[in-house]
Amino acid sequence: MPKLVDHVSRRRTIAGAAVQVIGELGLDAARLVDVARVGLVTTGAVTHYFDSKDALLEAALLEVVTRILESQAETGEASLNSGELIDTIAAFLPLDQASLRDWRVWFAFSGRAVLNERLRSLHRQYYDEITRRLGQQLANLQARSQLAADADLGVLSDAIVAVIDGLGVRATLEPESWSPDRQKATLRLMLSPLLKSPRPN
Amino acid sequence: MPKLVDHVSRRRTIAGAAVQVIGELGLDAARLVDVARVGLVTTGAVTHYFDSKDALLEAALLEVVTRILESQAETGEASLNSGELIDTIAAFLPLDQASLRDWRVWFAFSGRAVLNERLRSLHRQYYDEITRRLGQQLANLQARSQLAADADLGVLSDAIVAVIDGLGVRATLEPESWSPDRQKATLRLMLSPLLKSPRPN
Numbered sequence A, B: 001m002p003k004l005v006d007h008v009s010r011r012r013t014i015a016g017a018a019v020q021v022i023g024e025l026g027l028d029a030a031r032l033v034d035v036a037r038v039g040l041v042t043t044g045a046v047t048h049y050f051d052s053k054d055a056l057l058e059a060a061l062l063e064v065v066t067r068i069l070e071s072q073a074e075t076g077e078a079s080l081n082s083g084e085l086i087d088t089i090a091a092f093l094p095l096d097q098a099s100l101r102d103w104r105v106w107f108a109f110s111g112r113a114v115l116n117e118r119l120r121s122l123h124r125q126y127y128d129e130i131t132r133r134l135g136q137q138l139a140n141l142q143a144r145s146q147l148a149a150d151a152d153l154g155v156l157s158d159a160i161v162a163v164i165d166g167l168g169v170r171a172t173l174e175p176e177s178w179s180p181d182r183q184k185a186t187l188r189l190m191l192s193p194l195l196k197s198p199r200p201n
Helices: A004-025 A032-039 A043-049 A053-076 A082-090 A097-113 A117-143 A153-173 A180-194 B004-025 B032-039 B043-049 B053-076 B082-090 B097-113 B117-143 B153-173 B180-194
Strands: none
Touching: A004 A032, A004 A043, A004 A053, A004 A097, A032 A043, A053 A097, A053 A117, A082 A117, A082 A153, A082 A180, A097 A117, A097 A153, A097 B097, A097 B153, A117 A153, A117 B153, A153 A180, A153 B097, A153 B117, A153 B153, A153 B180, A180 B153, A180 B180, B004 B032, B004 B043, B004 B053, B004 B097, B032 B043, B053 B097, B053 B117, B082 B117, B082 B153, B082 B180, B097 B117, B097 B153, B117 B153, B153 B180
């Protein structure tokens, strides 16, 4: 008798397969039969869990977001210094094949979200959550006097999220020109002055 | 007898109509008949100039890019100080309805470019041109000692372009939350430390 956990795990398996297929073939070319093949399930199982391409896309984005938040959660409670925080932020960038695929899913999703209210609202929720967690990290730095007491954490969080997106966009569209080193150097150049300690040494 | 300039101007009129239609309806929903209606031409004229949806999309992006480069060209040769340069950069952001529409076209284009080599190469050319012009402005600042002599202009240009993209992405997807003031405040926070004079007063 199938348990609840099996359903949850089945859904996530299919969503993970959707990430792989959409990230490799693009949304237009991605077919349910490809997702079924990669997920080692029947096409019927895919349509049972996801009744439209938008539903599957939604699940794929949720899978990408869940992975990012899970990986970030490990460092979420730690007291990071600025350098460590920049390293944590760098982990959002498309530094390897797997994260490049995730970014392509994000592209497919946000391209569609521009004109779809439901997808746009999910997108906003995701950004709000990322920004909230980042704000918490910044507040930790500030509480330990490693960030100017008058720094506006809201604007600063916005700025950091914008930097991640801007670099991610370039690196996803020009992966051949944007090595991990180039991405990280540009990130560091932008964030170091924003996250500098008010009392050097 | 039609002259060459008429052809060029006809093409541009249709491309401008495509920007309007794609920016308002999205690429999937945009039909050639809508472009013809907005451009005040026949559907036959649209298909005469653009033989596929990708060709029309390409022309629409070129139109957006041409407008941006034309508007930037006016200040291109002037000797800007850092504050003026930041204002020039702000003009790239989706600060009004017209530029928001242009950004939506960019979204449609880049979403498709992820997996289309030809569109991707156009995208790259556009970014190279923007980055080159920005590098020139930065070199001007540096020559007048308004930017540290050891600033790496390549990384700095990359950083600025990333900031524009990151803010543009957010503001296009959440226009109701990203007022022009919020966009400009975030831009200023990020760019001021990067473009600061090596000798304050």
